[in-house]
Amino acid sequence: MELVQLALRGRVAVATIANPPVNALSAGVRAGLAEAVAKAGSDPAVDAIVIAAAGKAFIAGADISEFGKPPAAPILPDVLEAIETSAKPVVAAIQGVALGGGLEVALACHARVASPAARLGLPEIKLGIIPGAGGTQRLPRLIGAAKAFPMMLSGEPVSADKAAEYGLVDMVALGDVVEAAAALALDLASKGAPPRTADRMEALTPADREAFEALAADATKKSGDMPNAMALIEAVRGVFTLPFAEGMAAERALFRTLVADERSKALRYAFFAEREAAKVPGIEASVKPRPIAKAAVIGAGTMGGGIAMCFANAGIPVTLIETEQGQIDNGMNRVAAIYEMSVTRGSLTAEKRDERMALITGAVGLAAAHDADIVIEAAFEEMGVKKQIFGALDGIAKPGAILASNTSYLDIPTIAAATKRPQDVIGMHFFSPANVMKLLEVVRPAGVADDVVATAVALGRTLGKVPVVVGNCFGFVGNRMLAQRTRAAERLLIAGALPHEVDAAVTAFGFKMGPFAMSDLAGNDIGWRTRKSLGKKAAVADALCEAGRFGQKTGKGYYLYPAGARAGQRDPEVEALIARVSAERGVTRRSFTADEIVARLMDPMVNEGARILEEGIAARPGDIDIIWLNGYNWPAWRGGPMHWADTVGLDVIVKRLEAQAAESGDATLEPSPLLRRLATEGKGFSELKAQAA
Ligand code: 3H9
Numbered sequence: 001m002e003l004v005q006l007a008l009r010g011r012v013a014v015a016t017i018a019n020p021p022v023n024a025l026s027a028g029v030r031a032g033l034a035e036a037v038a039k040a041g042s043d044p045a046v047d048a049i050v051i052a053a054a055g056k057a058f059i060a061g062a063d064i065s066e067f068g069k070p071p072a073a074p075i076l077p078d079v080l081e082a083i084e085t086s087a088k089p090v091v092a093a094i095q096g097v098a099l100g101g102g103l104e105v106a107l108a109c110h111a112r113v114a115s116p117a118a119r120l121g122l123p124e125i126k127l128g129i130i131p132g133a134g135g136t137q138r139l140p141r142l143i144g145a146a147k148a149f150p151m152m153l154s155g156e157p158v159s160a161d162k163a164a165e166y167g168l169v170d171m172v173a174l175g176d177v178v179e180a181a182a183a184l185a186l187d188l189a190s191k192g193a194p195p196r197t198a199d200r201m202e203a204l205t206p207a208d209r210e211a212f213e214a215l216a217a218d219a220t221k222k223s224g225d226m227p228n229a230m231a232l233i234e235a236v237r238g239v240f241t242l243p244f245a246e247g248m249a250a251e252r253a254l255f256r257t258l259v260a261d262e263r264s265k266a267l268r269y270a271f272f273a274e275r276e277a278a279k280v281p282g283i284e285a286s287v288k289p290r291p292i293a294k295a296a297v298i299g300a301g302t303m304g305g306g307i308a309m310c311f312a313n314a315g316i317p318v319t320l321i322e323t324e325q326g327q328i329d330n331g332m333n334r335v336a337a338i339y340e341m342s343v344t345r346g347s348l349t350a351e352k353r354d355e356r357m358a359l360i361t362g363a364v365g366l367a368a369a370h371d372a373d374i375v376i377e378a379a380f381e382e383m384g385v386k387k388q389i390f391g392a393l394d395g396i397a398k399p400g401a402i403l404a405s406n407t408s409y410l411d412i413p414t415i416a417a418a419t420k421r422p423q424d425v426i427g428m429h430f431f432s433p434a435n436v437m438k439l440l441e442v443v444r445p446a447g448v449a450d451d452v453v454a455t456a457v458a459l460g461r462t463l464g465k466v467p468v469v470v471g472n473c474f475g476f477v478g479n480r481m482l483a484q485r486t487r488a489a490e491r492l493l494i495a496g497a498l499p500h501e502v503d504a505a506v507t508a509f510g511f512k513m514g515p516f517a518m519s520d521l522a523g524n525d526i527g528w529r530t531r532k533s534l535g536k537k538a539a540v541a542d543a544l545c546e547a548g549r550f551g552q553k554t555g556k557g558y559y560l561y562p563a564g565a566r567a568g569q570r571d572p573e574v575e576a577l578i579a580r581v582s583a584e585r586g587v588t589r590r591s592f593t594a595d596e597i598v599a600r601l602m603d604p605m606v607n608e609g610a611r612i613l614e615e616g617i618a619a620r621p622g623d624i625d626i627i628w629l630n631g632y633n634w635p636a637w638r639g640g641p642m643h644w645a646d647t648v649g650l651d652v653i654v655k656r657l658e659a660q661a662a663e664s665g666d667a668t669l670e671p672s673p674l675l676r677r678l679a680t681e682g683k684g685f686s687e688l689k690a691q692a693a
Helices: 027-042 076-084 101-108 123-127 135-143 145-154 160-166 177-189 206-223 227-241 244-259 262-277 302-313 325-345 350-359 383-396 412-416 450-462 478-495 499-509 515-522 524-534 539-546 572-584 594-614 621-631 641-648 650-664 673-680
Strands: 004-009 012-017 048-053 090-094 097-099 111-114 119-121 295-298 318-322 360-364 374-377 402-405 425-430 439-444 466-471
Touching (some): 027 048, 027 076, 097 101, 101 135, 119 160, 302 360, 325 350, 374 383, 478 539, 478 594, 499 515, 499 594, 594 621, 594 673
Parallel strands (some): 090 111, 097 119, 295 318, 318 360
Antiparallel strands (some): 004 012
8 A cells, every 4th residue: 555645636636644553754654745745746737735644643753663774765854845845835634643753744834734633742852852854943933932942842742722822733623624624725825825834934033032042041950961952942042043944954963963862762762662561472452351430449548549549530430448437538638639739730620620539439348349340459568468358359349340459569379369260360560659650560460361461451551551561479570670779779888888879879870869868758667577577687777777767757767857858968877887787797898989889789680670581570671671661760761771781781781790799699699591691692682572471
C-alpha cells in the first residue's frame, strides 16, 4: 500500500498519509508527501491541496527509530519548504494527534483545520531534543513566542479549542475535517497567493519579545542544566533576530547536536523500552482482559488511600475497606485533603474533586468487597495478615474477581495458597505516593491465569500507570535492586565516606535525593524492622535506630533536622559513630571521589539486575530500566541502570565488581555469570533478547 495516497475531490487534491500505527514521518512518508505536493502542484485539474491522514493519529512526528542513522533524503525541512512555497494553497486536515514533525507539517501548510478531539504539540523536549523542521521558527510566527515557547518547553499538547484560541488552527470542524479543509483550501485559492507562515511577523511584537525573554529567564533558572532547554531558548530567540532562512539553519544545527547527545539517546531508548514493556512475553494480544467496573481496596492507610484515588481519578467506583470506622474516617480525610490541595493549586476543579470523592465509599469489614471485580489488598506487610485476608476474601469475592496484593516483597504464591482460586491471585505493587508515582510492578506468579495478568496490565494503563510485569521473588525487581544500593551505601560509610558525600554524589549523578536523605525521609525504622525480621544487620543503620534516630520524623537520623530546617544538617555525632564502626572493624578510612561513590553504589545494582534477568524475573533489561525510571526517580536522561551500564561498558563494571568483592570479601559482589558472559563477548544488555517472565 502507498504510504501517501493522492485522490481528487473536485478540484482539490487530497494527500492521505497511511503509515500505521501513528503515521510517523518515515523516509517513505516524506518522499510520498513531497511527490504528492509536486504532482498536485503541476496538475492543471487541481486548484488546492489538503494533507490528511488515515487512522487515529494525524502524524505522531518524525520516526524516532530513524534517529541516529544517516538522514535519508528528502529530509523533513526540505519537504516542508516545498509545501510552504507551493503556489497552490495547502491545508492540513488534523483529525488526531499532530505531534513534533507532525505539527511542523501542519505549520508549513497555509492553513489548518482540526477535529474537536485533535491534540497539537511539540514534545521534542521530552526526547532531549528541540523541533528540527521549523517548529521553533514557524510556531512563534503564527501565535507569538510568548505562547509558542511554553508549548515547546513543556512538550505538552494543547486541545483543538485551545489551538483555535491561540490562532494555531484556523477552524475546528465538527463534521468531516477533510471536507472542511478542502472548502477552506478552495477559498484560499480564490484569494490569490497563499499566506506563508515564514512571512508572518505580526505576532512578533516588542511586547511579545519582552514576555518571551521573561519566560526564558525563568526557564534558565529552572532548567539551566538541560542542554535542550537552553538550545530551545536560543532557537526561539532567532525569530526576533534572524531572517527566516537563517533561523531555520540555526535550529537545524542545534537539533543535530542534540540528537547526537547521549542524553537524547537515553530518552529515546526509554521511549521504546516503555512501549516494549507493554508487550508481555507469553501472553498473546488476543487474550482479553476481564472487565473492571468496580473495585475494592483493603486498608485505608496512605497506600490504600492513594490506590483508591487512582481508581476514582479514572472514574471507577471503589470501596475502601477497614476494620474500624475510625480508620476509614482517617483515610477518607487524608484523601480529601490531597484533593483539596489540588483544588487550591488550581490543578483540579471543585466539581471534579466532588465527582472523585463521590466514587470512593468507605466500609467496615471485608464483606463489602462482595461485588468488586478486583480487590487490592494494601494491609499490613505481614504474611499472617495477608493469608487471613485472602482466605476470607475467597469466601466473599464474586467468582472471577481478581484478588491482588500490593505487597512490596512477600511471596505471592503463599498468599494465593490461602484461597481456592490461585489462578485469580496476582501482585500489583504500587509505589508511594500511589496517586502520583507512575510505576506498577505486576507480579506474575506461576499458575496465575493469563487473562488476570492481561487485566492487571490493562487496568494499570487505565489508572495512568506504567505497568511492568515481573516474576515472583523477594522484593521483586525494584526493591530487590534497591536493597543492593542500600547495602553498598552502608559499606561506603564504613570504608570512609560520610552521608553527605554519598548523597552529594548521587544527586550530582541526577537523582533528586541521595540514599541517606531518602532513608531519613521515609523513616530509618522501616529498614530496621525488615532487617530484624530477616535476621540481617547493618552496623551503622542499626546503631542509628537503636539511638532512636528514625529520620525526619524524630528530628534526627543520618542528619539533624532542627525545627524549621528544610534540609538535613551534618551531625558530628553521626560522623563519630561511623568512625567508631570503621575502627571496630579495623578499617582505615579513606576518601572517595564522587565517581567512585557512584560506581560502588550502582555496580552492585546492575549485577543484581543481571541476576534478575538470568532468573527470568524480568523479561528484558528495558523492563528493569522502566521500573527504575518510573518508580525510583532514576534520572531520565541516563536511561535506567541497565542502559547506564551499557554506556559505562560491562567489562568496566565487571572489573570494578571484582575489585569490590576482593576488598570486602563479600561473594555476592562477584559479577553474575550473565554479566561476565556479556562482558567477555564485548556486548551490552541491549543485545539480549526478550524472555518469558
Ligand atoms: C520529532 O518529530 C522531531 C522533529 O521535530 C524533527 C524532525 C527533523 N516514531 O505510544 P503508543 C510507535 S521527534 C516511531 O503505544 P498511544 C510506538 O513505538 C518525535 N514510532 O500508542 C508504538 O509502536 P509499537 C516527536 C512511534 O496510542 C506505536 O507507535 N513525537 C512514534 O498510547 C504506538 O505507540 C513524539 O515524541 C514515533 N514518533 O500513543 C510523539 N510514536 O506498537 C511520540 C509512536 O511497535 N509518540 N510510535 O510498540 C507518542 O507520544 C505516542 O506514541 C502517541 C500514541 C500519543 C502518538
